[in-house]
Amino acid sequence: xxxxxxxxxxxxxxxxxxxxxxxxxxxGLGIGASMTMLTVxxxxxQDPLPQRSAQLYYPHIDPLPKAYPAHNDWGDPSDNFTWxxxxxxxxxxxxxxxxxGGNVLVWPVDPDQMPFRLQGHYTTAxxxxxxxxxxxxxxxxxxxxxxxxxRVVVLSHELAHKLFGEADAVGRMVRLDDSxxxxxxxxxxxxxxxxxxxxxxxxGGFGEADRFFxxxxxxxxxxxxxxxxxxxxxxxxxGKRSPGLTWLQVWVELKDAAQVRAYRQxxxxxxxxxxxxxxxERPAQNARxxxxxxxxxxxxxxxxxxxxxxxxALGFLTVCLTNIIALLLxxxxxxxxxxxxxxxxxxxxxxxxxxxGIESALIGTLGGALGIAIAQAGLWSVRHRPDAYAAVARMxxxxxALTVVLAVLGSVLAGLLPAWRASRVAPALQLKAL
Amino acid sequence: MxxxxxxxxxxxxxxxxxxxxxxxxxxxxxxxxxxxxVVQRLQRMGTPSGVTEDELSMIRVEGIxxxxxxxxxxxxxxxxxxxxPGVRSAVAIGPSLPFSGNINSYGACPSQEALERAIAAxxxxxxxxxxxxxxxxxxxxxxxxGLQLIAGRDFTAGEYVTxxxxxxxxxxxxxxxxxxxxxxxxxxxxxxxxxxxxxxxxRDVMRPxxxxxxxxxxxxxxxxxxxxxxxxxLLRSAPQHRGRVLAAAxxxxxxxxxxxxxxxxxxxxxxxxxxHYFQRDRTMVGLLVAAGLGxxxxxxxxxxGLANFWVQQRTRTIGIRRAIGxxxxxxxxxxxAENFLIVGGGVLLGMLLALALNLLLMSRYELPxxxxxxxxxxxxxxxxxxxxxxxxxxLRASRVPPVVATRSV
Numbered sequence: 001x002x003x004x005x006x007x008x009x010x011x012x013x014x015x016x017x018x019x020x021x022x023x024x025x026x027x028g029l030g031i032g033a034s035m036t037m038l039t040v041x042x043x044x045x046q047d048p049l050p051q052r053s054a055q056l057y058y059p060h061i062d063p064l065p066k067a068y069p070a071h072n073d074w075g076d077p078s079d080n081f082t083w084x085x086x087x088x089x090x091x092x093x094x095x096x097x098x099x100x101g102g103n104v105l106v107w108p109v110d111p112d113q114m115p116f117r118l119q120g121h122y123t124t125a126x127x128x129x130x131x132x133x134x135x136x137x138x139x140x141x142x143x144x145x146x147x148x149x150x151r152v153v154v155l156s157h158e159l160a161h162k163l164f165g166e167a168d169a170v171g172r173m174v175r176l177d178d179s180x181x182x183x184x185x186x187x188x189x190x191x192x193x194x195x196x197x198x199x200x201x202x203x204g205g206f207g208e209a210d211r212f213f214x215x216x217x218x219x220x221x222x223x224x225x226x227x228x229x230x231x232x233x234x235x236x237x238x239g240k241r242s243p244g245l246t247w248l249q250v251w252v253e254l255k256d257a258a259q260v261r262a263y264r265q266x267x268x269x270x271x272x273x274x275x276x277x278x279x280x281e282r283p284a285q286n287a288r289x290x291x292x293x294x295x296x297x298x299x300x301x302x303x304x305x306x307x308x309x310x311x312x313a314l315g316f317l318t319v320c321l322t323n324i325i326a327l328l329l330x331x332x333x334x335x336x337x338x339x340x341x342x343x344x345x346x347x348x349x350x351x352x353x354x355x356x357g358i359e360s361a362l363i364g365t366l367g368g369a370l371g372i373a374i375a376q377a378g379l380w381s382v383r384h385r386p387d388a389y390a391a392v393a394r395m396x397x398x399x400x401a402l403t404v405v406l407a408v409l410g411s412v413l414a415g416l417l418p419a420w421r422a423s424r425v426a427p428a429l430q431l432k433a434l
Numbered sequence: 435m436x437x438x439x440x441x442x443x444x445x446x447x448x449x450x451x452x453x454x455x456x457x458x459x460x461x462x463x464x465x466x467x468x469x470x471x472v473v474q475r476l477q478r479m480g481t482p483s484g485v486t487e488d489e490l491s492m493i494r495v496e497g498i499x500x501x502x503x504x505x506x507x508x509x510x511x512x513x514x515x516x517x518x519p520g521v522r523s524a525v526a527i528g529p530s531l532p533f534s535g536n537i538n539s540y541g542a543c544p545s546q547e548a549l550e551r552a553i554a555a556x557x558x559x560x561x562x563x564x565x566x567x568x569x570x571x572x573x574x575x576x577x578x579x580g581l582q583l584i585a586g587r588d589f590t591a592g593e594y595v596t597x598x599x600x601x602x603x604x605x606x607x608x609x610x611x612x613x614x615x616x617x618x619x620x621x622x623x624x625x626x627x628x629x630x631x632x633x634x635x636x637r638d639v640m641r642p643x644x645x646x647x648x649x650x651x652x653x654x655x656x657x658x659x660x661x662x663x664x665x666x667x668l669l670r671s672a673p674q675h676r677g678r679v680l681a682a683a684x685x686x687x688x689x690x691x692x693x694x695x696x697x698x699x700x701x702x703x704x705x706x707x708x709x710h711y712f713q714r715d716r717t718m719v720g721l722l723v724a725a726g727l728g729x730x731x732x733x734x735x736x737x738x739g740l741a742n743f744w745v746q747q748r749t750r751t752i753g754i755r756r757a758i759g760x761x762x763x764x765x766x767x768x769x770x771a772e773n774f775l776i777v778g779g780g781v782l783l784g785m786l787l788a789l790a791l792n793l794l795l796m797s798r799y800e801l802p803x804x805x806x807x808x809x810x811x812x813x814x815x816x817x818x819x820x821x822x823x824x825x826x827x828x829l830r831a832s833r834v835p836p837v838v839a840t841r842s843v
Contacts (some may be wrong), residue, residue, distance in 0.1 A: 070665050117695075312464070315464045319457055323736040326454050
């Protein structure tokens with residue numbers, strides 16, 4: 001029966017090739033545009049660290065003076081930490097790390113070659129275990145190295161290869177800015193997207209992978225350049241260690257609900273204590289603890305323009321589907337005579353419904369296939385935008401499946417009403433007209 | 435023209451007609467708002483910067499040794515750059531420029547007391563001070579940028595220093611905000627520990643980042659010499675020479691000192707800087723226009739497709755009408771009037787939907803109110819489009835011969 005209906009549908013579609021083509025094109029355009037934007041949003045809202053994200057938390061306390069503007073052109077300064085606060089918060093966490101992005105001049109081994117600028121992170125010993133980085137050679141540094149402001153560095157696979165080729169990198173020396181560092185480890189390339197742990201307010205959350213990691217205390221000692229948002233409200237004599245300069249990010253690992261509760265309480269208590277000491281001016285209840293995904297939401301990594309584009313695409317799809325419903329309705333009703341003959345010969349309403357349903361689904365499937373092609377072209381053009389997020393806009397399997405489902409579902413739903421209407425045609429009335 | 439037969443015929447196709455009305459309504463709602471957004475973005479992209487954009491190019495140089503004498507270095511570089519063929523003037527420029535996105539802003543106050551009030555409150559609000567962006571450079575930068583002096587004088591050679599400056603210039607907008615109703619020239623402005631005298635007023639120039647809140651031109655110029663490992667040189671040349679001048683400048687600077695970086699990303703014309711700044715707006719305009727055209731296309735497709743079906747379906751009826759005396763023009767008019775009614779219904783509903791959609795966008799994306807003029811224009815456009823797309827099927831209908839009436843289907 002199914003094969004017969006399929007054959008009928010094909011014949012019917014072939015009878016009006018131009019109209020069929022235009023209907024398929026309309027669905028294809030609507031689906032293609034919607035899927036392009038859904039995919040962009042999907043990759044921007046994805047979990048950057050699926051294995052570990054459930055246990056990673058970002059604390060938030062508010063050390064700013066009362067009258068400090070909450071949001072400036074670069075985001076909220078209280079999203080970052082001062083040095084003393086970061087150290088106090090780490091002490092209390094089982095596993096955690098403080099960090100800041102840095103942009104340094106990397107000198108090749110050959111002194112005649114020109115140096116180049118690369119992005120990396122200054123951080124504390126816990127970083128590698130916390131985020132689960134894997135080492136190709138060597139290892140990270142120890143808390144003792146942090147204490148000692150050791151001149152050590154961990155390179156990414158790519159940078160190690162660029163500097164030392166195939167040779168062993170561990171134990172070699174590399175010059176960063178004006179100081180020599182000993183390489184103690186090489187990590188496998190690691191680039192979670194979005195870069196949840198970076199200072200999102202200044203980077204937009206998507207960007208190039210880090211090429212090196214070195215101890216935060218060492219970077220502070222050498223006064224190496226910081227690439228994130230820095231906000232200060234006190235003339236600091238302690239430089240980067242000033243209690244009046246926010247510039248660090250802090251991530252902690254909390255294993256279960258009890259630990260989360262305890263840590264949240266600790267944040268409030270800490271803020272209250274700092275308030276008694278006269279350092280904090282804002283209410284201690286401002287203290288918060290974000291889960292990783294909650295933090296990404298709070299940072300609003302998805303630009304308003306992209307959301308607007310999604311709504312535009314969905315509006316477009318709505319109009320396309322309305323259009324398809326109207327056309328299918330007109331088309332099916334025009335065949336009332338044919339339906340009546342079939343009904344008179346014994347076809348049930350159900351059969352008529354099924355026949356037209358299959359015809360709609362066929363248009364939907366063709367439209368879906370076209371939609372996938374259009375979405376791929378759309379994503380290709382998105383990837384050529386100069387925005388940082390553009391490079392990650394790729395369709396994965398789940399989105400591909402969703403496209404097909406959306407297309408078939410959309411057109412079957414669109415065909416539902418016309419097919420139902422056609423199956424209600426009163427045969428006697430039509431046959432009389434013959 | 436009798437409308438009653440059209441209405442009674444439409445009642446037979448209630449569902450189809452309703453769907454078409456809905457489609458026209460959605461299309462009008464989206465297209466009206468989309469065109470409004472396009473106009474908004476185009477206006478934003480056309481914002482004049484206030485500098486002579488088509489004659490400027492920038493080149494960034496990054497030193498890699500820490501112990502350089504920066505000022506001597508800059509003087510030698512500028513001397514070489516000034517000699518390049520095609521270069522009208524060359525200056526070292528501070529970190530920010532209009533549309534550069536790099537902010538170098540200060541709280542500026544009209545008096546010592548206002549400054550103290552602002553410091554005591556840790557806030558600029560209600561203190562008479564304002565957040566002002568600064569542009570700085572080496573001698574001649576005001577002229578090289580093409581800024582027009584309205585009152586006062588340019589900086590003297592002795593006023594250019596690397597630290598705190600004693601003289602500043604204000605844009606007209608900044609002067610109005612700081613000293614409302616008073617003469618700003620000769621007054622003191624407090625933007626740091628010590629005050630600086632206003633020696634000149636220049637015509638308005640844009641901030642590094644567009645704010646769109648009416649404060650876009652509040653800028654201060656000061657004679658502070660760039661003094662860091664990294665410096666940007668601003669070159670002014672005839673528009674057609676910009677590319678050649680940039681390439682020659684990069685080569686000349688590298689020749690002067692091979693131990694420094696001149697990244698390709700740091701060599702660009704002002705036009706490129708502007709294009710980069712408005713790149714998202716350009717993408718958005720492209721998408722909005724494409725979506726609008728797509729919607730109109732789909733709507734034309736719907737109207738003409740449906741009209742085609744109806745003509746086929748009613749061939750016999752048309753034949754009968756022709757047989758009992760209707761002229762071709764009558765048939766043509768019938769289909770045109772039918773289309774006019776359907777699109778008219780869609781347009782009325784669409785205007786309401788457009789306003790509703792605009793309200794939604796205003797609440798979510800800080801969009802201004804849709805000017806009402808967009809609605810009749812959009813309505814008229816859709817009506818015309820409807821008439822155009824029904825024309826071919828209607829003409830076909832008018833050519834149905836009366837003899838059809840005597841045949842069976």
